[in-house]
Amino acid sequence: MSRAYFAPHHSYSEPPVDLPARASSLEPAPVEGCKVCAHAAAWRQAFRTGNGTTDGYTNQSRAVDCSLEIRNHPHQPRVTGLPIDPPAVRP
Numbered sequence: 001m002s003r004a005y006f007a008p009h010h011s012y013s014e015p016p017v018d019l020p021a022r023a024s025s026l027e028p029a030p031v032e033g034c035k036v037c038a039h040a041a042a043w044r045q046a047f048r049t050g051n052g053t054t055d056g057y058t059n060q061s062r063a064v065d066c067s068l069e070i071r072n073h074p075h076q077p078r079v080t081g082l083p084i085d086p087p088a089v090r091p
Contacts, residue, residue: 028071036073040066 027044030037044066046052047059 022039030070031073031075034073035037037070040069040073044070 030041042052044063047063047066050056051059053059
């Protein structure tokens with residue numbers, strides 16, 4: 001005889017957060033003057049719309065890959081918002 005498992009009901013004090021359906025505002029912007037970033041941004045747009053791809057189809061996975069390339073591509077000065085030095089640890 002098998003017993004069914006029922007998850008306990010959780011109640012939260014705050015309402016759920018509404019996130020945008022598409023996080024395009026969170027996408028990394030290409031660095032001005034960087035040919036690699038411009039190339040990745042052009043391909044990201046092509047993969048999102050299907051306009052410019054050889055088969056004419058969209059490919060959201062490849063579009064995300066282009067965003068990752070833009071974000072991870074090294075630049076001088078650095079594009080990340082994090083400081084170069086590690087944070088000071090307080091005792």
